[in-house]
Amino acid sequence: xxxxxxxxxxxxxxxxxxxxxxxxxxxxxxxxxxxxxxxxxxxxxxxxxxxxxxxxxxxxxxxxxxxxxxxxxxxxxxxxxxxxxxxxxxxxxxxxxxxxxxxxxxxxxxxxxxxxxxxxxxxxxxxxxxxxxxxxxxxxxxxxxxxxxxxxxxxxxxxxxxxxxxx
Amino acid sequence: xxxxxxxxxxxxxxxxxxxxxxxxxxxxxxxxxxxxxxxxxxxxxxxxxxxxxxxxxxxxxxxxxxxxxxxxxxxxxxxxxxxxxxxxxxxxxxxxxxxxxxxxxxxxxxxxxxxxxxxxxxxxxxxxxxxxxxxxxxxxxxxxxxxxxxxxxxxxxxxxxxxxxxxxxxxxxxxxxxxxxxxxxxxxxxxxxxxxxxxxxxxxxxxxxxxxxxxxxxxxxxxxxxxxxxxxxxxxxxxxxxxxxxxxxxxxxxxxxxxxxxxxxxxxxxxxxxxxxxxxxxxxxxxxxxxxxxxxxxxxxxxxxxxxxxxxxxxxxxxxxxxxxxxxxxxxxxxxxxxxxxxxxxxxxxxxxxxxxxxxxxxxxxxxxxxxxxxxxxxxxxxxxxxxxxxxxxxxxxxxxxxxxxxxxxxxxxxxxxxxxxxxxxxxxxxxxxxxxxxxxxxxxxxxxx
Numbered sequence: 085x086x087x088x089x090x091x092x093x094x095x096x097x098x099x100x101x102x103x104x105x106x107x108x109x110x111x112x113x114x115x116x117x118x119x120x121x122x123x124x125x126x127x128x129x130x131x132x133x134x135x136x137x138x139x140x141x142x143x144x145x146x147x148x149x150x151x152x153x154x155x156x157x158x159x160x161x162x163x164x165x166x167x168x169x170x171x172x173x174x175x176x177x178x179x180x181x182x183x184x185x186x187x188x189x190x191x192x193x194x195x196x197x198x199x200x201x202x203x204x205x206x207x208x209x210x211x212x213x214x215x216x217x218x219x220x221x222x223x224x225x226x227x228x229x230x231x232x233x234x235x236x237x238x239x240x241x242x243x244x245x246x247x248x249x250x251x
Numbered sequence: 252x253x254x255x256x257x258x259x260x261x262x263x264x265x266x267x268x269x270x271x272x273x274x275x276x277x278x279x280x281x282x283x284x285x286x287x288x289x290x291x292x293x294x295x296x297x298x299x300x301x302x303x304x305x306x307x308x309x310x311x312x313x314x315x316x317x318x319x320x321x322x323x324x325x326x327x328x329x330x331x332x333x334x335x336x337x338x339x340x341x342x343x344x345x346x347x348x349x350x351x352x353x354x355x356x357x358x359x360x361x362x363x364x365x366x367x368x369x370x371x372x373x374x375x376x377x378x379x380x381x382x383x384x385x386x387x388x389x390x391x392x393x394x395x396x397x398x399x400x401x402x403x404x405x406x407x408x409x410x411x412x413x414x415x416x417x418x419x420x421x422x423x424x425x426x427x428x429x430x431x432x433x434x435x436x437x438x439x440x441x442x443x444x445x446x447x448x449x450x451x452x453x454x455x456x457x458x459x460x461x462x463x464x465x466x467x468x469x470x471x472x473x474x475x476x477x478x479x480x481x482x483x484x485x486x487x488x489x490x491x492x493x494x495x496x497x498x499x500x501x502x503x504x505x506x507x508x509x510x511x512x513x514x515x516x517x518x519x520x521x522x523x524x525x526x527x528x529x530x531x532x533x534x535x536x537x538x539x540x541x542x543x544x545x546x547x548x549x550x551x552x553x554x555x556x557x558x559x560x561x562x563x564x565x566x567x568x569x570x571x572x573x574x575x576x577x578x579x580x581x582x583x584x585x586x587x588x589x590x591x592x593x594x595x596x597x598x599x600x601x602x603x604x605x606x607x608x609x610x611x612x613x614x615x616x617x618x619x620x621x622x623x624x625x626x627x628x629x630x631x632x633x634x635x636x637x638x639x640x641x642x643x644x645x646x647x648x649x650x651x652x653x654x655x656x657x658x659x660x661x662x663x664x665x666x667x668x669x670x671x672x673x674x675x676x677x678x679x680x681x682x683x684x685x686x687x688x689x690x691x692x693x694x695x696x697x698x699x700x701x
Contacts, residue, residue: 101416103373104457109438114380114419135438148440148615149421151380167342168605168700169500169591170544176699193600205609206342206425206543207381210500210589220383 085130093120095134105135109145113152117134123154150204157200158193160238162186163217164226166203169210176228178214179203183237198242254520255511258486260494261357262510263471272388274395283401285477286467290409290454303480305492306581309346310336310427310465311542311587312662313575316472320369320462322452329459333371334436335362337378337385337466338420338427341542342609343589346496346508347466349386351378359415361469363402364664366413369462373414377432380421389417397566424613428661429463430455431615441464442617450517451554467496488514491574495585497574498517499526501592501634502533504561511573518548519569524590537678538568540578541586543606544666546673554581582674597700599678600640603670604632604701617660624655625667630670636701640685645675 086208087095098111112131117123123146132139146152164170164179182201188194190203209215212224216234224232252350264270264280277283278318289297323331335358339347350358358376366374378386387618393415397403404412423441425431430449431441433456448454455461471493475483484492491513500506518540522528529535538548554566556577560587571577574676575585591600611629616622627649635644648671656668 101418104437106438107418109433109437110419110421114421132288143440145438149380149420149423150612154340166605167609168602169343171605171700172591172593172597173499204381204422205612206340208339208345208348208379210343210345210591211498213500213506217381222384 085116085120085126087116087119091115099135099190103227105151106137106141108135109137109142110149113146114140117152122156124154155194158198161201161217161219161244162199162238163204163207164201165205165207165209165213165215167206167210169206170214174213177228178231181231182216182235185232185239195218196242199238254378254517254524255515256493257510258512258515259510260474260486261350261467261496264357265508272353272355272622274356274390274392274399275355275638275664278501281358283360283396283399284528286360286363286401287407288369289476290367290411292406292632294368294370297364297476300475300480301368304471304475304483305480305490306468306471306475306483307491307493307575309467309495309588310467311341311544311584313585315463316468319464322450323462324353324453324460330373331369331371331460332372332456332459333362333369334429334432334456334463335374335376335460335466335469336427336429336432336463337376337382337433338432339382339466340379340424340427341544341589341696342606343498343500343539343542343591344587345498345500346588348382348385349508350466350470351382352388355389356396357470357473358389358466359392359396359402361471361473362395363406363413363416365462365464365469365472366548367406367411369668371553372412372644374416375436375456376415376417377418377426377436386419387418390591393417395693423615425615425663428663431661432463432610433461440447440615442615443663445660459478472630486510488572488574491576495573495588496644497521497573497588499590499592501598502535503592504528504529506529514572514574514577516573517569518571519567520591521573521590523544523569526592528676529594531654535592536595536597537593537599538544539589539591539593540571540573541584542589543591543609543649544669545578546583546669548581548583549677552677556580570648586661598636599674599681600632600635601617601700604629604636604676606670607632607667608618610663610670614663616665620655620658620668621664624651626628627651628667628671633701635682635685640682640688642683642686644686645679645682 088239099108128142186194186199216223216226306316307313402466420426426441428436428443429563430444435441495513497509535550548568578585607629609623614625652671655664
């Protein structure tokens with residue numbers, strides 16, 4: 085496990101929030117996923133050792149909660165709300181627009197490795213449907229035109245990053 | 252008669268220009284004065300105020316908050332915990348999001364008053380994983396409040412100590428169920444616990460007495476501690492006191508959040524006057540009045556309700572006051588205050604298929620009737636939409652749903668059965684008709700729901 089010092093520091097701090105170490109399972113998994121991108125087998129064993137649990141105790145948590153992932157995803161994560169209020173105002177078309185823009189399918193990583201587009205269940209912003217979360221940021225009223233604009237923005241940012249990293 | 256005006260108590264500062272979510276702004280608006288006054292009173296008195304207020308929980312079940320508090324085991328010698336249910340995961344509900352993002356100190360003040368009243372030394376805010384920004388805002392607000400002595404080791408110099416920590420969920424709807432939430436907070440799969448014996452008030456977090464309250468409920472507690480239980484009970488209608496945050500989504504001109512005295516506005520006033528009516532050229536067809544689990548109402552249906560004097564009155568859907576009791580008498584519920592509106596462009600089989608996909612995804616899998624039943628309801632409705640319906644599908648769906656409700660550890664069983672039961676009962680014509688129409692490729696204008 086190659087975690088950044090800041091992550092390790094946060095991990096030690098968050099464990100002190102609970103009288104029972106096991107309670108820190110979800111916070112630790114969030115911190116590790118934010119740092120490493122996904123939850124590997126090694127991460128599961130590391131968390132178990134840290135919290136004095138068996139790996140199965142951590143594994144069963146990782147596999148239950150939709151937000152934890154066992155595989156890496158694209159550099160950017162586009163989560164489109166699928167549930168009723170968003171669907172009533174065109175959420176399925178919004179999702180299809182993102183899939184077409186990034187030449188990918190729901191739940192898969194785009195061929196260039198840049199983006200993962202996913203359907204998720206209710207994001208609790210039904211009054212501004214359809215909504216999309218890109219990484220940690222909520223975008224409201226994302227119709228097809230807005231989805232195209234957001235996709236263009238993501239592509240432009242990826243290009244900039246590539247230039248920066250190759251330069 | 253025009254609809255009553257909004258009465259903004261909880262949302263007093265939401266969307267107010269210049270109002271920021273930091274401590275300085277909250278203090279400028281009189282923040283934490285109620286906590287200061289409350290801590291000069293005996294805790295039992297505060298609990299009495301909440302009892303007198305008639306406040307009912309705003310998370311979905313509408314259980315009286317004062318009763319919940321009075322059930323807490325105070326003799327066990329174990330610590331008492333308070334958990335804020337900020338999981339806000341019922342589709343159609345989006346009220347707590349704005350409190351958390353725009354007015355977090357109002358919630359923290361409500362939490363601290365509730366903790367002091369119940370001798371709680373440790374509180375957790377369980378916030379849904381999909382609110383990363385909200386979690387950061389709350390953490391910053393708690394740090395500010397702690398530095399200023401409004402929570403932490405020595406609250407307002409009185410020697411009373413109480414810490415608040417934020418705990419993030421990870422995308423599971425079932426964590427909104429209070430015992431599932433407790434399991435999740437203990438670091439486990441959120442399988443709800445069986446009651447009895449695991450009533451949180453007695454055997455909650457770490458098997459200690461625990462209070463679980465919704466975000467909005469705790470903000471009401473702050474207001475009750477301010478004005479007193481008797482004054483609060485005069486707001487709204489008898490047994491349905493206070494104000495209520497109503498979240499309207501779907502096919503209306505002006506979706507959004509509105510705060511009204513409970514029962515002082517009818518569903519028709521809310522939809523036609525406040526929300527501007529249906530979209531151009533459309534008509535309202537069906538309303539889910541209290542979050543996706545609430546039974547659907549069909550425009551045009553009427554209800555015969557008993558008056559107190561024994562006479563009956565006829566009520567149309569538009570005339571239903573938005574309170575707990577009348578909605579329950581009409582066979583549905585006020586639930587979490589999420590009103591989802593569907594107009595005549597919606598195919599009800601598709602709408603149900605959308606909801607069934609949600610419930611199949613979110614069933615925790617602990618109880619067989621729910622795990623299997625929610626999946627089969629999804630499979631049937633999805634097949635009806637994409638691969639052809641059969642004439643017996645309506646009856647089959649009803650039969651599956653009827654075998655879930657009442658046979659599970661938690662209320663998710665009812666939550667996933669009620670949509671199917673009510674859609675099939677009220678739109679039976681569409682479920683029958685679906686078998687006669689071949690599934691067709693959709694035109695570009697049609698909405699896809701599943």
